[in-house]
Amino acid sequence: MTDRAPLQRLLEQGIQALGLTLPDGAVERLLDYQALLARWNATYNLTAVRDPQEMITRHLLDSLAILPYVQGQTLADLGTGPGLPGIVLAIAAPGRDILLVDSNGKKVRFLREAIRSLKLEGVRAVQSRVEEVQGQFDCVTARAFATLEDMLGWGGHLLAPDGIWLAMKGRQPDDEFGGIPEGFAVRQVADLKVPGLDAERHLVVLGRA
Template sequence: MTTRDALQARLEQGIAALGLSLPADAVPRLLDYQALLERWNAAYNLTAVRDPAEMVTRHLLDSLAILPYVQGRTLADLGSGPGLPGLVLAIAAPGRQTLLVDSNGKKVRFLREAIRALKLDGVRALQARVEDVEGQFDCITARAFASLADMLGWGGHLLAPDGIWLAMKGKRPDDELPGIPAGFVVRSTHELVVPGLPAERHLLLLGRA
């Protein structure tokens, strides 16, 4: 079995365990993305995760775990890094306009190369601080990006009136809840089980009050 076959098996098993049904070309494109990330990571240190199998679990499956909660026609991924979860979601559920935002030039260069190489329609990468981004989005994702207070303080203006904010966290961030700015509320909290990942994962759905 080649390395790619092993990674594909791990990815497909994880997708099945998450109960997801993805487009036919999603798995090969996700693996192409992982290979590109692995290649760039050797030179640019985009992620601390080096092992390809760990990338499948910690990056691909961790991002895919929130897919059932993504909604709307437009999505902004704040502090996207190398495209997590925004680029993964764009491959798994194409068709929405997606903006990947990061202040790090190396990471945005990688994002632009990945968008080009993977021929991702409707996906853009922007090098900017979150507070300087303009527009409004139906769905906003943020993974290990900042505290809830900072996240919403910097980027709250980007959430459409009926939009949903998906905040990905490790442990349940009960200590951060009092810091949520006025005008925003927690709609629900979900414990996520990421196949192959023995760590706590929580997703908070926030909206305008």
């Protein structure tokens, strides 16, 4: 059993460094999520990150870094994997309807267990290819699962007319901007500082042109 105290300190320090205020109980639920992910990961190999402290930094804090940019009442997280950033955002800022999309059956089974055991209201998981998902969302998140061209080509139909698309990237993807499909435009490129992470992180904010 992992001692949660050091993980909690790491998470709380990171949240403070990001300048975020989370609802009561959110830190405990985020740690519950990390523990569940670590437990399932031992069997189902859901993420290459195995060290609990690394999970806090590379998964939880990395996902929380985009929280100030999230808007609207509905959110779709495409290629969510084990729920990143979707489940983290659902815990940190509850009250919106969130759809978690992944084509991998093992990951979707984990997502459904996480939604159930963490009692996440308004969150559902679907096993599907992105291009087959229906609906329109105020906010669409995608964490480095494809190029901007492919992301928008497969999932652009999901973005509401005045919605925003949050594409999480490592280095700034200058070579991808030329491939953005017609009808979409870059609104902002934010340089994210993830506490404890010695690697580049950028958020590309897009909208309909």
